[in-house]
Amino acid sequence: MRWMSSVKNGFLCGRGGALSAALFYLEAFLLSSMALAPLGAGLHRVLDGSPEALSLASGGGADLLGELAFNQPGLWAAGFGLLPWTILLHVVFALVLTAGTYGLAASDEPRHPWGDFWKGALRLTLPFAGVLALNVAGWGAVTVVPAMALMGVAKAVEGSTSSAAVWGLVAGWGSALLIMAALFKGSLGFGQARYTLSGKEEGFGRSLLNGTAFSLRRVVPAAGITLLFGAGRFLAFWGLYWVLAPGFATGGRALASMVLQQGAFLAAAYLRAAEIRAQVSYMRSWDELARRPAVGAPADSQAPGALQPAPALDSSDTLL
Amino acid sequence: MRTRSLAAVLGAVLATAAAAQSPPVLFQTPMSPRNANYAIDASLDPVKHALKGDERIRWRNIQQAPATDAWFHLYLNAFVNSQSVFMKESGGQHRQFQFDDKSWGYCRVTAIAQIVEGKAVPLKQTFPREDSTVMRVELAAPVPPGGEAQFVIAFEDQLPKVFARAGYLGSFHMMGQWFPKLGVFQGDRGWNCHEYHLNSEFFSDFGVYDVAVTVPKAYVVGATGVLWKEADKGDTKTLSFHAEDVHDFAWTASPNFVVAEETWNKVKIRVLMQPINRGDIPRYMASVKRALDDFGRWLWPYPYSQITVVDPPLGGEGAGGMEYPTLITADANPFIPRSVLFPEMVTVHEFGHQYWYGMSANNEFEEAWLDEGINSYYETRVMDEWFSPNRSIVDGFAGWRMGDVAMQRLSYIGVPGLDPIVLPSWKYVSNGAYNAMSYAKPVLVLKTLEGVLGRPKMDEVMKAFFMKAKFTHPTTEDFLRITSEAAGRDLSPLLRPMLYGTGTVDFKVARVTSLPEETLKGYDMSVSPPRLAEKARTADQARESKGKDKAKEEDRRPANRLFDSSVVIQREGELVVPVEVLVAFEDGTSKRETWDGQGRYTAFSYHGPKVAKVVVDPDGKVPLDLRRLNNGWVKEGGGLPARALKARLRTVVQGLLVMLFNWM
Numbered sequence: 008m009r010w011m012s013s014v015k016n017g018f019l020c021g022r023g024g025a026l027s028a029a030l031f032y033l034e035a036f037l038l039s040s041m042a043l044a045p046l047g048a049g050l051h052r053v054l055d056g057s058p059e060a061l062s063l064a065s066g067g068g069a070d071l072l073g074e075l076a077f078n079q080p081g082l083w084a085a086g087f088g089l090l091p092w093t094i095l096l097h098v099v100f101a102l103v104l105t106a107g108t109y110g111l112a113a114s115d116e117p118r119h120p121w122g123d124f125w126k127g128a129l130r131l132t133l134p135f136a137g138v139l140a141l142n143v144a145g146w147g148a149v150t151v152v153p154a155m156a157l158m159g160v161a162k163a164v165e166g167s168t169s170s171a172a173v174w175g176l177v178a179g180w181g182s183a184l185l186i187m188a189a190l191f192k193g194s195l196g197f198g199q200a201r202y203t204l205s206g207k208e209e210g211f212g213r214s215l216l217n218g219t220a221f222s223l224r225r226v227v228p229a230a231g232i233t234l235l236f237g238a239g240r241f242l243a244f245w246g247l248y249w250v251l252a253p254g255f256a257t258g259g260r261a262l263a264s265m266v267l268q269q270g271a272f273l274a275a276a277y278l279r280a281a282e283i284r285a286q287v288s289y290m291r292s293w294d295e296l297a298r299r300p301a302v303g304a305p306a307d308s309q310a311p312g313a314l315q316p317a318p319a320l321d322s323s324d325t326l327l
Numbered sequence: 328m329r330t331r332s333l334a335a336v337l338g339a340v341l342a343t344a345a346a347a348q349s350p351p352v353l354f355q356t357p358m359s360p361r362n363a364n365y366a367i368d369a370s371l372d373p374v375k376h377a378l379k380g381d382e383r384i385r386w387r388n389i390q391q392a393p394a395t396d397a398w399f400h401l402y403l404n405a406f407v408n409s410q411s412v413f414m415k416e417s418g419g420q421h422r423q424f425q426f427d428d429k430s431w432g433y434c435r436v437t438a439i440a441q442i443v444e445g446k447a448v449p450l451k452q453t454f455p456r457e458d459s460t461v462m463r464v465e466l467a468a469p470v471p472p473g474g475e476a477q478f479v480i481a482f483e484d485q486l487p488k489v490f491a492r493a494g495y496l497g498s499f500h501m502m503g504q505w506f507p508k509l510g511v512f513q514g515d516r517g518w519n520c521h522e523y524h525l526n527s528e529f530f531s532d533f534g535v536y537d538v539a540v541t542v543p544k545a546y547v548v549g550a551t552g553v554l555w556k557e558a559d560k561g562d563t564k565t566l567s568f569h570a571e572d573v574h575d576f577a578w579t580a581s582p583n584f585v586v587a588e589e590t591w592n593k594v595k596i597r598v599l600m601q602p603i604n605r606g607d608i609p610r611y612m613a614s615v616k617r618a619l620d621d622f623g624r625w626l627w628p629y630p631y632s633q634i635t636v637v638d639p640p641l642g643g644e645g646a647g648g649m650e651y652p653t654l655i656t657a658d659a660n661p662f663i664p665r666s667v668l669f670p671e672m673v674t675v676h677e678f679g680h681q682y683w684y685g686m687s688a689n690n691e692f693e694e695a696w697l698d699e700g701i702n703s704y705y706e707t708r709v710m711d712e713w714f715s716p717n718r719s720i721v722d723g724f725a726g727w728r729m730g731d732v733a734m735q736r737l738s739y740i741g742v743p744g745l746d747p748i749v750l751p752s753w754k755y756v757s758n759g760a761y762n763a764m765s766y767a768k769p770v771l772v773l774k775t776l777e778g779v780l781g782r783p784k785m786d787e788v789m790k791a792f793f794m795k796a797k798f799t800h801p802t803t804e805d806f807l808r809i810t811s812e813a814a815g816r817d818l819s820p821l822l823r824p825m826l827y828g829t830g831t832v833d834f835k836v837a838r839v840t841s842l843p844e845e846t847l848k849g850y851d852m853s854v855s856p857p858r859l860a861e862k863a864r865t866a867d868q869a870r871e872s873k874g875k876d877k878a879k880e881e882d883r884r885p886a887n888r889l890f891d892s893s894v895v896i897q898r899e900g901e902l903v904v905p906v907e908v909l910v911a912f913e914d915g916t917s918k919r920e921t922w923d924g925q926g927r928y929t930a931f932s933y934h935g936p937k938v939a940k941v942v943v944d945p946d947g948k949v950p951l952d953l954r955r956l957n958n959g960w961v962k963e964g965g966g967l968p969a970r971a972l973k974a975r976l977r978t979v980v981q982g983l984l985v986m987l988f989n990w991m
Contacts, residue, residue, distance in 0.1 A: 031988055039981035047973045054972075055964035058942050059955045064971040067717045069729040070736035074956050077740055090980070097984050098991075105991040135991065142990040165642030166497035168583040168602045173641065173661065192989070240989065247978055248725055265974050275985045282989075 009292055010228035014235060017285025023120040024280045027108040030124075031276035034100050036269070042093035046086030053079060102139065106131035108280055109203040112287040131203060134211040138195050141215075145191050152187070156180045185237075186230060193233035194219035196282070200290040221290065232289060236282035243275045350537055350555050350569035358630065359533030359572040359798035362387040363509050370541040370563075371502075371580060376495040378484040382506055386532075387475045390514035394470040396463055397478070398520035400531075402504030403434035404459040405523040406487040406494075411458045413491070416525035416753065421491035424645035432487030432494060433459075436507055441467045442477040450478075460523040462507070480507050489639070489646045496643035498546075499581040503651060504529065506576075511690070511800065521692045526761040527752040528684075528691035528698075529575065533798055536576040539567045547586060549599045549635040550578035551652045572630075572798060573652035574688050579637045591616045592623065595633040600659075601640050607659040607670055611636050614674035621709045625786055626682055626793045634681070636674065648673050650680030666724040668714065672731065676706040687796040694803055695761070696748045696826070700769020701789075707731040707770055726975075732774060732950055738767035743953055744829045748772070749803050771951040772825045775904060778948025779821065780814060788813040803827075821904070825951070830901025834943045835957035837897040837928060841890040841937040892933040894941050898924055900953065909945040912936040913962075919945075938962070 020028070053075065054060040062068035075082060110127010111120055160180050164173045198218025202211050209217070222229035251264045251271065369380035388394050405413035408431060419426035440447035441464075448467035455463045470476045484505055487494045493503040510520025511532055519530060539556075542548055544564045552570025559565075570576060584599040587608045596615050600608050615636060619629055635654040639646040647658035655677035659670045679702040689697035710719035710731045718728040742763045746755050755761035777785040791813035792806060801809075803826060811818045824830050850857040896908055903924045911917040914936040922929045943958040952958065 031985070035981050035984040035988075039977055039984055042980055043973055043976060046976065047969060050969035050972055051966050053956065054968045055966050056960055057956045057964070057968075058940055058959035058961050060964075060968040062717065063968040066723075066726045066728050067730070068733070069721075069727070070733040070740070071956055073737040073740055074954055078954055078956075093980075094984075094987075097987060101984075101988050101991045105988065139991060145990075161642065166499065166640045167642075168640065170603045170661065173603055240986075244982060244986075247982060251978075268974070268978060272981055272985050275982075276988070279985075279988045 010225075010232055010289055013285045013289035013292065014232060016288040017236075017281035017283075020277075020281055020284055023111045023114065023123065024277075024284055026120045026124060027104070027111060027280035027283070028273070028277040030104050030107070031279055032273045034097070034104060035272060035276065038093050038097050038100070042087075042090045045089055046082075049079075049082045049086045053082060098139065102135055103128045103132050105283070106135050108283045109135075109199055109287065112284040113200075113203045113291070127203070131199075134202060135199060137211060138199060138215075141195060145195075148191075153184055156184055185234065189230040189233040189237065190222065190226070192237075193222045193229045193286075196233065196286045197222045197229060197290055200283075200286040203287060204291055218290075221293070225293075228289070232282070232285055236278050236285070239278045240275050243271045243278070247271045348556065350567070351553070353553070353569065353571045353632065354630075357572060359574075360387075360389050361534050361572065362389045363532035363574070364534040364536070365506070365508075365576065366537045367506055367576070368539045368541075369506070371500060373498060373500065373543055373546070373580070376486040376500065378486070378502070378505065380482050380484070380506060382478075382480040382482060384478040384480070384509060385475060386470075386478070386509055388470045388472055388512060390512055391472050392514040393472065393474075394466065394476070394512050394518075396465050396518070397476070398455075398510040398518035399436075399462045399464070400504070400508045400510060400520060400523070400529075401434040401436065401460055401462050402508070402523045402529075403432050403484055403486070403493065405491075406432035407459060411460065412522040412753075413458075413460070413525055417491070419490075421525065421645060422648075424490040426490045427488040430488035430494075432485050434505070434507065435483045436462060436480055437483055438479075438481040439464060439507075440479050442479065443468045447479060456520075456522050458522055461510075461520050463518075482507050489643050491645055492649050494643075494646065496640055496646075498583060499579070499640045499643055499646075501577075501579050501637070501639065501643070501646040501656065503577040503646075503649065504575075508575075519690065519692075521751075521753075524692070524753040526695075526755060526758060526765075528695065530688075530690040530692050530800075531574045533572055533574045533688065536570040536573060537567070538570075538576050538578070539565050540578055540580070541565045542580045543582070545582045546580045547582065547584040547599060548578060548580045549584070549597060549637055549654060551576045551654050553633055570652060573685070575652055577651035577654050579654075579656075581640075583640070584638075587612065589616075592619050592629070594619060594629055594631070597633060597635045598638070599635065600638045603641060603661055604638050604659040606661075607638075610659070610670050611638070611657055611674050614671045615678055617713050618675045618678040618709055621712070622679060622682055622705065625705070625708075626790055627686075627797065629681065630686075631681070634678065648677060650677045650684055652685050653681065655680070664724060666722045668710070668720055668722060671713075672706065672710055672720060675709045676702060679705045679709070682793065682797075686798055687793060687801055688799070689796075689801050691752070693751045694749055695752050695765040696769045697801060697803065697806065699765045700748065701773065703735065703766045704770045704773040707735065707774070732770065735767040735770040736950055738763045739771055739951075740953060743768075743831050747829050748826045768825075768951075772822065775825075775949050775951045776818070776822065778946070779905060784814065824902055828901065831899075831953045832902035832904050832924075832949070832951055833899040833953040833957070834906055834949070835897050835899065835954070836894070836941050836943060836960040838893070838895040839938055839941055839960045841892040844889040844891055844934065888937075889935060890933075890937045892935075892938045894931045894933075894938060895928055896922060896930075896941075896943055897928040898926075902951065904949050904951065906944050906949055907946065909940075909942040910938060911940040911942075913939045 054063065060068070060071060063071055107124040107128035109131055111124045114123035114127070160176055163176050167173050195215065195218070198215035201218045201221065202209065202214035205214060247268060251267050364385045366383045367380055369378050371378050386397070405411050408414070414426070419428065436452060439450045439452060441450055450464035450467060453463050454461065466476065486500065489496050489501055493501055493505060495501070508531060510518040511530055513519050521527065536552060538550065540548060540550070541563050544559060544562055548566050550568045551573060552568045554566055555569050556567035557564060568578070579599065583602060585602050585605050587598040587600060589596050589612055596612060598608055598611050615634060623629055631653045633653055637654065637656045638659055639656060641660070644658060644660070647656045649656045655674070657670060657677065658673045663669055680698060683702035683705070684691065684698040687698070691698055707719070713719070714722060716732065717730045719731045720734050721727055721729040742760045746760045746764050748764045748768055750764065752761055752765070755764065780788060788810045792809045795809050796805065807819050807822060848860060851860045894908070894910055905921065905923045908920040908922060908931065909917060910920065910931065910933070912935065916936070920931050939962050941960045944952060
């Protein structure tokens with residue numbers, strides 16, 4: 008199964024993937040630390056001298072948070088003052104890091120990951136900014152469509168007496184949305200992979216179109232890869248909020264929760280790097296099948312850490 | 328709609344009365360004045376969501392002035408069109424529920440007559456108020472003090488799609504405020520009969536209700552009172568309910584209800600549940616049992632033989648969270664996690680209204696705090712004792728928890744000084760202010776009173792008030808008088824500003840100083856004859872140098888050094904409330920001080936170990952305190968709360984940044 012092999016290639020990322028994951032993680036850690044520094048200072052100023060504030064440390068004191076909101080409006084304004092700039096900076100950094108990761112994934116010289124990373128970043132960052140624009144539009148749709156879907160579900164379950172019907176509707180709408188999101192995201196991802204592999208042979212716009220066509224022709228494996236990594240990230244974040252977050256409410260587990268929290272972020276970063284490598288691997292395997300030499304395909308596919316093309320098509324791959 | 332002739336109405340009502348068997352007697356001795364008694368025969372059309380009813384009212388004038396007219400509430404006319412007071416005030420939204428403007432509703436009186444010497448004399452309807460939710464008729468024969476009037480009324484209801492208490496959703500019908508209902512005659516002040524306002528609830532006299540409802544045979548019905556007769560006719564059935572010493576009658580009908588019944592303390596608990604929420608039946612049952620126990624213990628055993636809990640359908644939550652005599656509507660939802668205790672809280676709250684509204688029947692239009700506020704205070708007590716004070720609303724949802732009192736504080740501190748508690752409900756600056764002043768602030772006021780009196784005395788005082796208020800229409804002044812009598816002291820100076828004023832209170836630690844004990848200069852008058860202190864010190868130093876170096880070294884250790892400390896506590900805001908102050912010292916000892924709250928500040932002085940921590944109101948006895956974060960001072964805080972909050976925020980911010988990678 009070609010797509011499973013690609014996923015395996017993604018997960019067995021070697022030094023290149025590890026470098027990408029580490030960069031993703033470190034960038035988010037440093038920028039969030041920077042964004043939260045003023046708020047942290049403000050919270051220390053307001054709370055350190057107050058014995059009452061202790062209940063906040065253990066997950067209580069919602070009314071005290073309300074007090075902070077009502078009586079210390081400056082705290083939040085100043086505390087989150089850096090956040091918009093951080094996000095802006097993050098968008099730029101994330102573009103560079105993502106481009107570098109795609110470049111690294113398609114690299115034929117994985118012995119020099121650092122150099123390959125920057126080569127990819129230099130070549131791909133600008134075109135990938137277009138993906139960002141598409142994503143903004145996509146997010147718009149992704150915000151509007153679920154809102155409409157939610158309204159539809161709310162209307163549909165109005166007066167419903169059957170649990171099965173309600174959960175069936177929720178599951179149905181949820182699945183449809185998930186598949187739509189996976190197709191949208193997968194199309195962009197395979198477009199990026201295609202552009203990365205095709206070098207300057209194909210313009211970025213054409214690569215995106217071909218990437219979309221590619222993922223639509225192979226809708227099950229293409230959406231499957233996206234959904235698989237999406238599910239991994241969901242599990243990481245689910246764990247963050249529902250398993251680890253309660254640890255902050257208990258003094259003894261706070262430190263452990265903090266460490267595990269960073270572990271979850273690292274896992275999410277690793278999954279992103281692995282997803283990119285899996286997309287590139289899957290795209291490359293089909294290019295080879297078409298007897299079309301993929302630009303940037305490894306000259307020495309046996310080089311250690313090199314991205315392996317997935318094996319030939321078997322009956323489990325779906326062609327649409 | 329077809330209009331029936333008055334003769335037909337009268338004939339129907341009298342025939343029903345003649346044919347009726349006698350309903351059971353529930354209370355041998357009436358508990359209330361029973362001066363507004365209703366017999367209603369109603370038939371529901373579940374397809375059109377409409378109802379036709381015949382009503383006979385026997386009303387006794389218990390005031391000292393004659394009544395020359397009668398005023399009725401036609402509450403359903405709140406939904407008649409966009410010009411009703413309710414719709415204008417609400418803009419079609421009640422709580423978070425939106426009105427469906429394709430589904431208006433009304434209550435129309437098709438005929439009304441007064442029975443005078445056995446004859447029906449038609450009365451002319453007028454609408455003297457801003458909308459048609461209030462109807463007035465000039466009486467054919469005035470009613471002297473102690474006299475009685477009888478009315479026969481034919482009426483038709485069209486139900487709106489439910490968004491504010493009454494209405495329908497599919498086959499679910501919630502019949503609240505559904506029949507023409509008398510206002511409250513107040514003698515020389517006339518009838519107290521306000522329009523149906525967005526923020527107001529209701530007010531009426533006690534009586535006996537005999538209500539027969541006809542519904543399709545497959546429908547399950549829940550109602551005020553007890554079911555005493557059931558008769559089938561074709562595809563329909565007629566259920567007869569009887570209630571005594573209540574001031575309203577509500578019912579619900581749906582073919583989908585799952586019925587669960589249990590008996591607890593001789594009270595039948597009947598839960599009418601949506602099938603989708605059947606898993607929450609134990610939550611409702613447990614809540615009612617807990618409330619029956621606690622209210623019975625603190626105030627008076629629940630006197631009625633039944634309590635019905637109605638669970639509205641998905642999308643019909645606008646009918647939820649409402650109280651009627653012996654029938655309450657709750658609010659479950661398959662999407663509410665177990666750690667969020669809203670279903671319990673709402674059920675306990677609505678049950679509590681059986682006491683504060685049901686029995687102590689204040690004017691909800693004008694002094695809503697007397698039921699909502701006092702009842703919310705008891706709700707917090709039940710919830711806090713059942714779960715625990717700091718997790719009685721949210722119990723560990725993603726590591727967060729919140730107590731009921733904290734939730735009330737959250738509501739109050741957003742709008743603390745805009746309106747007083749005692750204010751007609753439609754005069755509040757906003758819906759948020761009404762909620763804060765009618766529910767939240769009274770909880771904090773009563774908790775503060777509890778802190779002043781102590782729990783046992785508070786129980787005594789509140790029970791005394793309830794016992795005198797039950798089956799009457801108590802006012803805020805009654806509350807102040809009765810509670811003062813029971814407390815053995817005038818509580819007005821404390822409570823009146825809290826209830827009638829907009830003042831606030833905010834205690835804070837203004838200053839803490841601990842200075843090393845000062846070296847004496849000049850004459851030491853403690854010895855005779857006085858000598859210069861410096862000479863004494865020189866002598867001391869000489870002694871120390873002869874072998875007491877070790878002891879001196881001991882004295883110099885920080886823990887053993889002596890300090891002159893001063894703690895200044897300040898009171899901001901207009902409310903004067905006594906408060907306790909805890910002062911802890913570095914050697915582990917502490918002192919608890921009491922300040923009567925008079926003046927703007929007080930100061931405490933100490934000679935001894937250095938002050939390590941000061942906490943104003945350490946036991947949280949003054950939850951009315953607007954800002955609790957400034958209530959303390961600690962020498963070394965450690966920064967744990969700030970670090971914990973920052974870690975939680977990091978989950979969001981870093982998580983957001985990591986997620987953004989997926990869209991690049």
